[in-house]
Amino acid sequence: MTFETDRPPSWQVCVTCGNELTESDSHARCPTCGGLLEIAHRPPDMTRAELLLRFTERRGRPPGAAAASGVWRFREFVLPSAEEVVSYPEGNTPLLHREVLDRWTGLVGLLLKHEGHNPTGSFKDRGMTVGVTQARRIGARAVACASTGNTSASLAAYAAQAGIPALVLVPSGNVASGKLAQSLAYGARTLLVRGGFDDCLRLVQEASERLGVYLLNSINPFRIEGQKTIVLELLQQLTWDPPDWIVLPAGNLGNTAAFGKALREAHAWGLITRLPRLAAVQAAGAAPFARSFEEGFKRRHRVTPDTVASAIRIGDPASHDRAVRAIRETDGVVLAVTDAQILEAKAAVDACGVGCEPASAASIAGARELVRRGTIAGGARVVAVLTGHLLKDPETLLQYHGQADPLPPGANRPVEIEADLREVERFLGKE
């Protein structure tokens, strides 16, 4: 038998069979049973007060110091043994309040954790700083991922920073242009696969095994460790007084799994004494997890996904098993909202000057729906996560405001005029 203190700071565990691997093992899945891997950490040898003091001190560090990152500030939870990290830095995203959205959702003091403020415009950077750091530590000669767009943008940026070649596989014709443009700009070899995201994921997993390329999809457990810091950072912003609910969009379920793990560890290590409930929101056209939830998670579903919210257009979520645990342990809920609800929520978020990409608005649509159903009480303290930046998906916006037929009530249609002052006056007269 080994005592806790004999262990290294971190190691990997298979969530299916309990098989343990060292921290530096590069297998994408459990070599024994094919299950998902998870990182386990030895609890830090510190009191709660000492740990919180460290997090506070690092928050004030000058940019450039790794501790200034909203990910590496929490390194005891992330990858304590990492000496040199590949960091932008990322994180340190704002927690916003807009009264308009209180009225829109029926809540009081709804807070928005805006992850679109990360270096490449989505929360994926929080996982990628850790994943690419690990790739460099194990000497990976190349890194790869399948993506609906944001993971590839982030991988491309962090691989460029680390000087490691990157390969990304995205569904042809189905990636928002902002995201595709980023992965080209940062220099990733980009394959447009004639198929959906789920095909890309299967292909990249096979390729990584065959070609010895390090896989940085969200099944990669190191990415999950970085994404946990969305929760840790928002708890720190709330001076470790947890909200009643955290609402997030759910596609491949890596983030849902990460949030559950963050809360479990924050509770186990004494940072919080009460767990917020998680609400994972899917798009109705891509809602296999919501369907499983309704059946008490008795079985796993796979669907052919179809939704305007491309970042959650996923029919066979890779982190299903890890996410079930997250929902169960937090007494969470999973629900689906329609594309119409998502676009209406997005218009509300955009019109108040905050802005987000379509998938992100699922959390706002979901919060409103849960209040309407009475699942979330109107007086509850709620944090909704906005996962990506407004500029990620200009096509959906231009379609919504200019071309949709019929135009939605909130559409802000551009008007073309001759270069003549009278035309401006005529236009203003009409307003």
Ligand SMILES: *Cc1c(COP(=O)(O)O)cnc(C)c1O
């Ligand atoms: C990746 C992503 C999601 C979905 O997260 P999962 O971990 O796949 O559930 C939601 N919104 C945006 C903007 C994303 O990039």
Ligand SMILES: [Zn+2]
């Ligand atoms: Zn296993």
